[in-house]
Amino acid sequence: MTRDGRAQRRLDVLQGTLDLIVLQTLSWGSMHGYAISQSIRARSGERFQVETGSLYPALHRLERQGWLKAEWRMTECNQRAKFYSLTAKGKQQLDEERGRWTEFRAAIEQLLERPAGEETA
Amino acid sequence: MNIRRVFWRFFQRERELDDEIEFHLRMAAREHMERGDGEREARNSARREFGSVTFAREITREMWGFASLERLRQDLRYAVRLLVRNPMFALTSILSLALGIGANTAMFGISEAILLRPLAIPEPQDVMLIKTQTPTAGFEDLAFAELEELRKREELFECVAGGHHRGVAFALGQDATPRWRLGMAVTADFFSMMGAPLARGRAFLAEEVKPTAPAPVVILSHRLWRTQFGASDSAIGTTVRINGTAHTVIGVVSPEFTGVDTLMHPEFYVPVHVEEPEDRRIRNLRVFVRVKPGVKEERIEAELAVMAKSLESEFPATNRNRLITVQTQLENRINQSRAVAAVVVMLMGLALLVLAVASANVAGLLLARGRVRMREMAVRASIGAGRLRLVRQMLTESLMLALLGALGGIAVGYSVIQFVSAIQVPTDTPIGIDARLDSRVFLFSLGVSCFSAFCFGLAPALQASRPGTVHALKGGAAPRRNRRRPWGRNALVAAQVACTLVLLVASAAFLDGFRKMLVVDPGLRTSGLMMIEFDPPTAGYSAQQTRQFYRRLLDTVRADGDVVSAALSRCVPFRPNFTDEPVFLAGSEPEPGKDSVMVSANPVDEAYFQTVGIPLMRGRPFVPTDDSSSKPVAIINEEFAERYFAGESGIGRTFRYGESRTQVEVVGVARNVKYLSLAELPQPYFYLPYLQSPRSRMTLFVHTRSDPRLTGDRLVRLVQSLDPSQPVFNTRPFQEFYEMGALGPSRVALQMITATGIVGLLLALVGIYGLVTYNVSRQTREIGIRLAVGARRGQVVGQVIGQGLVVALWGCALGGVAAYFTFRGLAAALSGLGALNPLVALVVPVLLVLLTVLASLPAALRAAWIDPVRALRTE
Numbered sequence: 001m002t003r004d005g006r007a008q009r010r011l012d013v014l015q016g017t018l019d020l021i022v023l024q025t026l027s028w029g030s031m032h033g034y035a036i037s038q039s040i041r042a043r044s045g046e047r048f049q050v051e052t053g054s055l056y057p058a059l060h061r062l063e064r065q066g067w068l069k070a071e072w073r074m075t076e077c078n079q080r081a082k083f084y085s086l087t088a089k090g091k092q093q094l095d096e097e098r099g100r101w102t103e104f105r106a107a108i109e110q111l112l113e114r115p116a117g118e119e120t121a
Numbered sequence: 122m123n124i125r126r127v128f129w130r131f132f133q134r135e136r137e138l139d140d141e142i143e144f145h146l147r148m149a150a151r152e153h154m155e156r157g158d159g160e161r162e163a164r165n166s167a168r169r170e171f172g173s174v175t176f177a178r179e180i181t182r183e184m185w186g187f188a189s190l191e192r193l194r195q196d197l198r199y200a201v202r203l204l205v206r207n208p209m210f211a212l213t214s215i216l217s218l219a220l221g222i223g224a225n226t227a228m229f230g231i232s233e234a235i236l237l238r239p240l241a242i243p244e245p246q247d248v249m250l251i252k253t254q255t256p257t258a259g260f261e262d263l264a265f266a267e268l269e270e271l272r273k274r275e276e277l278f279e280c281v282a283g284g285h286h287r288g289v290a291f292a293l294g295q296d297a298t299p300r301w302r303l304g305m306a307v308t309a310d311f312f313s314m315m316g317a318p319l320a321r322g323r324a325f326l327a328e329e330v331k332p333t334a335p336a337p338v339v340i341l342s343h344r345l346w347r348t349q350f351g352a353s354d355s356a357i358g359t360t361v362r363i364n365g366t367a368h369t370v371i372g373v374v375s376p377e378f379t380g381v382d383t384l385m386h387p388e389f390y391v392p393v394h395v396e397e398p399e400d401r402r403i404r405n406l407r408v409f410v411r412v413k414p415g416v417k418e419e420r421i422e423a424e425l426a427v428m429a430k431s432l433e434s435e436f437p438a439t440n441r442n443r444l445i446t447v448q449t450q451l452e453n454r455i456n457q458s459r460a461v462a463a464v465v466v467m468l469m470g471l472a473l474l475v476l477a478v479a480s481a482n483v484a485g486l487l488l489a490r491g492r493v494r495m496r497e498m499a500v501r502a503s504i505g506a507g508r509l510r511l512v513r514q515m516l517t518e519s520l521m522l523a524l525l526g527a528l529g530g531i532a533v534g535y536s537v538i539q540f541v542s543a544i545q546v547p548t549d550t551p552i553g554i555d556a557r558l559d560s561r562v563f564l565f566s567l568g569v570s571c572f573s574a575f576c577f578g579l580a581p582a583l584q585a586s587r588p589g590t591v592h593a594l595k596g597g598a599a600p601r602r603n604r605r606r607p608w609g610r611n612a613l614v615a616a617q618v619a620c621t622l623v624l625l626v627a628s629a630a631f632l633d634g635f636r637k638m639l640v641v642d643p644g645l646r647t648s649g650l651m652m653i654e655f656d657p658p659t660a661g662y663s664a665q666q667t668r669q670f671y672r673r674l675l676d677t678v679r680a681d682g683d684v685v686s687a688a689l690s691r692c693v694p695f696r697p698n699f700t701d702e703p704v705f706l707a708g709s710e711p712e713p714g715k716d717s718v719m720v721s722a723n724p725v726d727e728a729y730f731q732t733v734g735i736p737l738m739r740g741r742p743f744v745p746t747d748d749s750s751s752k753p754v755a756i757i758n759e760e761f762a763e764r765y766f767a768g769e770s771g772i773g774r775t776f777r778y779g780e781s782r783t784q785v786e787v788v789g790v791a792r793n794v795k796y797l798s799l800a801e802l803p804q805p806y807f808y809l810p811y812l813q814s815p816r817s818r819m820t821l822f823v824h825t826r827s828d829p830r831l832t833g834d835r836l837v838r839l840v841q842s843l844d845p846s847q848p849v850f851n852t853r854p855f856q857e858f859y860e861m862g863a864l865g866p867s868r869v870a871l872q873m874i875t876a877t878g879i880v881g882l883l884l885a886l887v888g889i890y891g892l893v894t895y896n897v898s899r900q901t902r903e904i905g906i907r908l909a910v911g912a913r914r915g916q917v918v919g920q921v922i923g924q925g926l927v928v929a930l931w932g933c934a935l936g937g938v939a940a941y942f943t944f945r946g947l948a949a950a951l952s953g954l955g956a957l958n959p960l961v962a963l964v965v966p967v968l969l970v971l972l973t974v975l976a977s978l979p980a981a982l983r984a985a986w987i988d989p990v991r992a993l994r995t996e
Contacts, residue, residue, distance in 0.1 A: 034145045051172065052145065053172050056142070060181050060185060072137075080140070
């Protein structure tokens with residue numbers, strides 16, 4: 001294994017959670033695609049690396065579903081970039097996805113908990 | 122949505138996506154540079170981290186919903202490339218499809234004109250017809266009192282109106298010579314029911330359409346207005362004379378509204394005039410109802426049944442056993458003429474058969490191309506194109522072929538429709554098939570082509586995209602060394618040959634029937650005969666005056682030096698005359714369970730047999746003393762005597778005819794002739810003396826010494842001089858009428874069926890040529906080897922032709938069976954066809970096989986001259 005430790009700890013984004021992550025990231029304000037990917041990486045403690053091959057399709061899909069809106073603006077370094085932000089529908093969707101995730105996590109944890117008898121066996 | 126806008130948005134999005142990715146890469150590169158990488162290195166790392174730009178772009182695009190558009194663009198590009206690279210392939214396929222689709226376009230256009238096209242009115246599906254039905258007379262129209270009865274059922278019908286077609290003497294001005302024109306007399310509400318389709322002026326007012334009101338107003342058809350009034354606005358308010366009475370023009374109908382009948386297009390509309398509103402014997406009103414929204418047909422049926430019951434008890438004389446039924450427009454058209462509907466269905470079937478051959482043809486060519494393209498498909502499959510994707514690409518190609526074929530097909534269909542619309546019916550009535558290439562026909566042919574594309578495209582697509590990649594990549598089309606051919610091909614060719622055989626036998630049978638018809642003797646004089654038709658009541662003549670007029674007419678004409686003889690006849694041979702009468706025979710049932718039989722009757726005067734040249738076999742002709750004061754007599758034909766008097770002479774026998782059951786004594790027997798069609802079997806027929814059964818509408822037949830084509834006009838002027846206000850119509854030499862009326866329809870049918878047969882033959886030959894050629898190209902290597910080891914060229918030719926021949930023979934065997942049953946169906950429908958000529962049964966298949974051999978000859982010769990060295994190297 002020649003890869004460094006940090007890279008080894010990198011996780012693939014769990015199937016179906018990318019939408020939630022993107023929506024959550026955008027709940028702080030509008031961002032362009034590159035910033036979104038950087039923000040996800042930083043905020044997951046460098047553990048999540050979103051494939052660009054998944055990020056852009058996801059952004060375009062969410063835009064088409066009406067959860068995101070996009071506009072071309074100048075960045076602070078004066079470059080033209082496409083900024084995404086949440087719509088009202090998107091905020092609602094974020095709440096829903098968040099609720100679903102909580103339920104999902106609880107269910108998984110319950111599944112993983114070993115019954116007391118098994119441990120003594 | 123606007124196609125151009127879709128494309129524009131698609132390309133804009135494309136640009137934006139490129140910008141977005143470019144921005145991402147720049148930002149990533151900058152971060153690398155901030156970490157201390159060189160510019161080049163930074164750019165490279167950014168790209169590396171991003172992964173495949175193309176891939177990201179591709180799958181992002183799929184999120185737009187434009188994905189199918191993008192793939193379509195790709196598929197179309199492939200398809201165009203394919204066609205451009207193989208012009209011969211493209212040309213043969215498109216030609217085949219154009220013929221097949223053209224045949225269907227034309228047939229649909231015609232059946233639409235005859236059966237399917239709805240009336241050009243708002244919500245035509247809500248307008249239905251009401252008919253009465255009795256066991257003896259079948260469907261009949263309604264009496265005025267019954268229409269009034271229906272009008273009261275407001276809970277069912279929004280509107281009730283009726284009318285009848287009516288031929289009148291129509292004169293444009295005060296002194297103009299009247300011409301016979303077909304109009305329609307209509308009741309109140311007729312135009313409001315039809316959605317008031319008026320281009321100029323107004324519809325009838327309520328007081329103008331009171332049943333007993335005089336009718337001084339008229340509405341013109343758009344065509345009459347255009348041709349006779351120069352489409353001038355000043356036509357409104359002018360006066361025309363209808364049967365001698367002045368009528369004021371108050372309106373013009375819109376050009377789309379050509380009446381309520383598919384074949385008869387009235388030239389004007391007048392209010393219906395009812396002498397006796399309570400007379401329920403006169404049932405001449407074709408009644409239309411506009412059904413209230415939401416009212417079900419079953420409910421109408423039920424209510425009409427109740428109404429029929431109560432009318433039956435109230436008016437037993439006219440309404441006993443008389444049902445009242447509701448019909449849709451289509452049901453009505455089919456009922457009106459079942460024979461025509463049957464012919465339409467048959468022709469439509471024939472057209473579909475042609476399309477089947479054309480499709481099989483193209484499918485064969487595509488299967489052949491599929492073999493050659495296996496390598497291409499394999500390459501595309503191995504770099505990740507899904508099987509579905511490949512199938513779809515092949516279907517896109519098929520669709521493109523089909524649409525190009527549809528373009529050609531619509532051109533073919535258009536010319537056939539023009540041909541059919543130009544067919545003339547030899548009467549003055551504006552009757553004709555109003556076939557046109559409207560949007561429905563257009564959509565139909567597009568639909569047919571898409572359907573055919575799917576049919577002929579699917580099998581080759583599945584075959585070509587079948588897994589087998591490795592073999593295909595290694596050896597091109599050569600891997601399957603076994604002799605088994607792809608399943609579809611031989612079957613397709615055999616089916617083509619079979620279909621063609623059926624078509625050819627059908628048209629040969631028609632040709633044979635037509636040839637027989639040409640040599641058939643109609644049994645009566647066709648040349649040297651002039652015909653002029655009269656209907657004196659249209660000029661206001663009473664029955665008495667009419668008889669006097671005819672007397673005077675005969676005297677004048679017979680006095681002319683050029684006239685050999687002249688006679689009056691109710692019927693014109695070879696024209697449907699609708700003069701059938703029930704005949705009752707004492708002490709015998711002509712048909713089980715029925716006391717009467719319908720036989721055509723023709724009131725004629727004493728000179729008729731001599732004038733039209735029908736010899737009397739027995740007895741005497743009519744004489745001038747066979748009038749209303751003497752004993753009723755009749756002359757029957759031989760078939761009548763044969764069928765109903767058991768072949769006895771018949772002279773002196775009696776029978777009863779008509780609703781009044783008049784008893785007549787047979788005084789003569791005339792020879793059988795052809796009455797309606799040259800193809801008919803001998804029909805029973807009888808003649809009545811004019812003076813005992815006077816009719817108002819009669820045709821004068823004049824046998825002249827010189828050619829009536831030269832002297833006819835003089836004769837017509839002579840007749841007109843008797844009474845200038847008297848309209849004459851259908852004035853033409855009988856020969857002209859005979860050629861158009863008796864031979865014309867069969868000739869048209871023959872031409873169309875033969876054309877279809879030849880088209881089918883062409884298609885099958887093209888198909889066989891293409892497939893044998895393909896066989897040779899596939900076996901190039903094998904043939905090369907055989908030539909190299911010493912096979913003679915003759916053997917190769919024989920082998921290649923043999924392959925085609927086996928398939929052709931199979932096709933002929935199958936087609937022979939199918940043709941046998943087709944012919945039986947045809948012969949059942951058309952009695953004149955007779956038995957299948959053994960020569961036809963033999964010659965057609967042999968000829969077909971010979972042509973197949975001829976079609977595979979070029980490919981066989983090419984195979985024999987293959988250069989072994991090059992053949993071995995190329996594969």
